[in-house]
Amino acid sequence: MVSFTGPIAQLLDELGRLPGIGPKSAQRLAFYLLERPRGEVERLASALVEARERVRRCAICCDWTDQEVCPICQDPRRDPSLICVVEHPKDVRALEKTGQFRGRYHVLHGALSPLDDVGPEDLTLVQLRKRLEEGGVQELIVATDPDMEGEATAFELVRLARPFGIKVTRLARGLPEGADLDYADDSTLRLALEGRREL
């Protein structure tokens, strides 16, 4: 059994670290890329570096953006009194696809998880509190995942919002238990938005 060394081994190793990419997929991707024109591989490499360098968190909602403030936070047609709080940037995409939500977002970049050592200070709660302090927010829609971490995070958000007298609602549990929010289909998400209940 001859295994690879040098740059092929390196590439297989790096690809194999990506989530959902096992050794077989890493090999498939590596061998695919070795057959492609050099310019194409360089374009992928620089897209990776560029994105990592230029993309940052929106100064307001913490979603990914290459500007100081993301397009949704800049959009005057989006209702600033309604903030939908999600765990991850991908959840913003899933909710936007329903076309039903005209408020703004707040991206926590995670959920509370004592087992994984994720505490309140690891989420973007400081930025959220700042938005609440600035006033004008009437409702927080908690759209964290319907699992243990998401529930724990929801209660942390209730605690955060209480001093401001802001209504806190939670997406209806039309979502299947334990699932990833961004894998729900559009109409489940739409029903969940409509059936949100006060905490």
Add this chain to the structure above:
Amino acid sequence: MVSFTGPIAQLLDELGRLPGIGPKSAQRLAFYLLERPRGEVERLASALVEARERVRRCAICCDWTDQEVCPICQDPRRDPSLICVVEHPKDVRALEKTGQFRGRYHVLHGALSPLDDVGPEDLTLVQLRKRLEEGGVQELIVATDPDMEGEATAFELVRLARPFGIKVTRLARGLPEGADLDYADDSTLRLALEGRREL
């Protein structure tokens, strides 16, 4: 619906071009990488460029290598009179895993496919002919995929070898019809090697 622009869109686009990576996987990978340390992303990017720059085809068997001649072709313990001809570099890995083959390889980098406009000139047949001309080869084991393209390629190899009076064998059809060679389990591959038949 707000979709991405700038470097995020670019990255999603580049990742989405990879085989087996749909829009959802591309997003998952992109968002994962945005959360990783910059150095880690740069390491992946340079592994891609490095591999594409330094990896080339072995001067003898056309398998991927970062040297002039690959380790198998350099290995004096590997029987040079026995050449196993495969479509892709991944097939070499699959066969090596059986631990049953002590000859050498020849990687065609494809299979004949008139529909996909792949003719004999697109495969590494010139290099294979050169190896046969140099003498010492007693048997070609044809290990192309057990599908239409693989069969067509097998017959092209018979035609190529005939003037040299070299025995040409084909892996036994223990392999499931229409499957990819490198997804077969080790013992199926081992049986197929043992049961090879002359063409």
